[in-house]
Each structure stands twice: as structure tokens, then as C-alpha cells.
């Protein structure tokens with residue numbers, strides 16, 4: 001019995017002493033605060049209430065919703081102060097990350113952690129430039145031809161979604177289409193017909209990029225003209241011309257028949273009197 005009681009008492013004493021140590025050397029994440037915003041070169045700051053156990057190292061992390069990623073580790077600038085400059089442009093813009101800090105003493109046995117939730121990383125608006133594979137400005141195309149339009153990647157601010165806008169120069173009607181977004185770029189391969197764009201209409205086309213904060217940028221618009229199909233529409237045109245020619249020919253032919261008819265009657269009367 002005595003052999004069991006002594007280790008138990010020792011364990012309780014150890015737990016009490018550890019909780020005392022923890023509560024006496026507690027770290028607090030000062031910046032970013034809860035729901036704070038991070039941009040540019042940002043100083044992450046954490047402080048200790050006291051440092052009686054020689055805490056010398058603090059590591060900052062972010063949690064992106066699926067895993068913890070180390071931002072960096074720093075030693076204390078004063079016994080109770082830790083600063084780490086984070087170049088936040090290394091990440092694309094996001095909302096509501098968890099930033100947290102963990103400090104340890106030299107033996108690594110004593111640790112204390114703190115976090116701030118709802119932190120936004122916002123370094124501005126996304127760029128929106130038509131990608132090299134996109135149709136050129138002032139393109140004229142038939143409605144069944146492949147139409148490619150997209151934005152070049154913005155890996156700094158990030159692009160989380162895109163919408164294509166086709167505004168009719170005549171009616172002002174706006175046709176929108178969703179786009180495929182991947183790796184901070186977006187693209188769409190379609191046809192004017194699939195997008196229900198009107199033949200013989202001229203469209204102002206832009207793409208709106210949205211980043212992880214909801215910030216938006218429109219690409220400089222390009223002009224697109226939808227022409228009649230070269231096979232069906234063109235054939236119709238030349239067919240109309242032929243019909244017109246045939247009509248004239250018919251009239252001319254009819255005139256010749258009538259004229260010949262009267263000429264033959266006149267010749268018949270002439271034959272009577274001769």
C-alpha cells in the first residue's frame with residue numbers, strides 16, 4: 001500500500017507544480033487581435049505575463065481550416081516580448097484565418113499558447129488581365145466558333161472566382177457566365193451560340209475577378225462582334241442575290257415572249273395584205 005501511495009502523491013505534486021508554472025508564464029497574442037487584419041510586412045507580437053522559467057522561443061502559425069502552417073519562430077527581444085515580421089503577401093488574400101503562437105522554454109517542457117480567430121489577410125484588390133489565350137480585342141466571329149476568355153493568374157492577391165460579362169452595344173442587355181477558377185486564374189471555353197449571344201450584335205466583354213476578401217476588379221473590356229455563319233448565313237445571302245437575278249431574268253424572258261407574240265401577229269397581218 002505504501003509503495004502505491006508515494007508515487008501517487010508525487011504525481012499530484014508534479015501536476016500542481018506544472019499548472020502553477022503554466023499559469024505564471026502565460027503568453028498572449030497581441031497582434032493580430034481577434035478579427036484583426038493583416039497586410040504587407042506585418043509584425044506579429046506576443047507577450048508573456050512573466051518569464052520566470054526562461055522562455056526563449058515563440059513560434060507563430062496560421063490555421064487555414066485544414067492544417068496548421070508555421071509562419072516562423074523567433075527568440076524574445078525582451079524577457080517577455082516576442083516580435084516576428086511576417087511578409088503576408090506570401091499568402092493570397094483570405095478571410096477568417098486563425099493565427100496562433102506557441103512559446104517554449106529552453107528545455108521545451110514548458111509551453112503556453114494563444115490564438116486570434118477571424119483574422120483577414122488583405123493586400124488589396126486582385127489584378128484582372130485577359131490571359132494570352134483569350135480572344136483579341138475587336139474580334140469578329142461566327143456564333144459556332146470556339147470562344148476562349150480568361151484571366152492571367154494573380155498569385156499575390158489571389159483570384160477565388162470570376163464572372164464573364166457580355167454587354168450588348170445595341171440593347172445594353174448583359175449576359176453573364178460563370179468561369180472555371182484554378183490556381184488563382186480563371187478561364188471559360190464556350191461559343192457565342194452557347195452563351196446565347198445575338199448574331200450581328202456587338203458586345204463589350206469584361207471579366208470580373210473576386211479575391212478571398214470579396215474585393216473585385218474588372219478587366220479592361222474587349223469588343224466582340226458576332227457575325228452570321230459563313231456557311232448557312234453566307235449561302236443565304238448569295239441565294240437572295242440569285243433570286244433577285246432570277247426575278248429580273250423572268251421579267252425579261254416574259255417581256256421577250258410577249259414581244260415575240262405581238263411581232264408574230266403583226267407579221268401575220270402583214271402577210272394578209274401582201
Ligand SMILES: [Ca+2]
Pocket residue numbers: 035036095096118119120
Ligand atoms: Ca474576419
Ligand SMILES: [Ca+2]
Pocket residue numbers: 093121122123124125126157211212213214215
Ligand atoms: Ca483583398
